[in-house]
Amino acid sequence: MTGAISSELPGFSLAWPAGERFGIAAAPGGLALVQDLLNTRPSPAKGFVDLLSTVASAQRWAAAAMAEWAEAGGHRRRRVRLRTADVGELRQLREQLAAVVRTDGEPVLPALSGLTVAAGTAPDGRLDLEPAGSGWQLVGGAVLLEIHRADGLDEWRRLKTCRSSACPIAFYDRSRNNSRVWHDVKVCGNIANLRASRARRRRSAP
Template identity: 90%
Template sequence: MSYAVDPEPSARRGVATAWPAGERFGIAAAPSGLALVQDVLNTRPSPRKGFVDLLSTVGSAQRWAAAAMAEWAEAEGHRRRRVQLRTADVDELRQLREQLAALVRTEDEPVLPALSGLTLTAGTTTDGRLDLEPTGSGWQLVGGAVLLEIHRAGRLDEWRRLKTCRSSACPIAFYDRSRNNSRVWHDVTVCGNIANLRASRARRRRVV
């Protein structure tokens, strides 16, 4: 079985990203605000690449959240707000990340499990359009923005293209831009080749 290759698999091929977690991996950002959800997933550690968990301490989580939320506000035209995290906020963000990881691995509708404190406030723009903004403080601002973008991605039929690499050793979340949405590796030349090599060795051992 063959899998399509994303025409824009990484920043190494000319697609830069300003999202702090994804930038570590040189991975192309998902479209619009869905990139925030992708970036939450990409805060996970990658021992193979030498990258630590960006949500392991309050300090590293604070730096990530400030940069990611500023990028989201700029990209989507939302009001820029200061995110101040405490230890309890970081614990909540890690929980949110695990729920997102489980969610993208399923084919179910993108419905995030109910989490205490995730709320949105509705208003109208100057031209009369409905405008939603996350409310609360700390992790709630990040979680509210994530909730907003999940619902938006579902309406635009983009959610199904946000995936995590099939390799068990690779934590990278990517956006599948292939025509038939068939990618399973974040980079077929890396994780795909490793998996194919292992499968080939396993077949040879069975023959012997």
């Protein structure tokens, strides 16, 4: 596990259950829930399994992530109970997000179906939107809310997945011009540059 990003960004939360495996600094506010869902994907190279591979592991992730989301955004804490079908839906949601969260091109809002939100009351008394339904829909509804909130704040385009095809890590690009393409340039960036250099040498060899 690399801690390069977390050491560069002291003060940013690493408490999200999936992202902390990779030492990744969390995206701001509730957008970290979307990032953490993406980071439940397996990373064989780093020895990390898919956190949505079983009902038990998915339940542990969802309970911790939704508690962190409620804390981060001042939402009412909701108990999430997942069944086998819910886990399959969460994996499908994750893949939908991974297909649109890229390191190049214009940001795209995913077309998420089967999710609803409802008006609720925040702990401070203000009117707020909350995810509706049960099981995976609670997680998915929160994800939907945070994507649209982040898009309105111009944060959605900064959530990316590492350009390396072998790296599943989702990161939040805090660079001024939103130009990062690697979750860690010292790891994935250097590997890619080394491969490109070797390929150029092979092409130029007599």
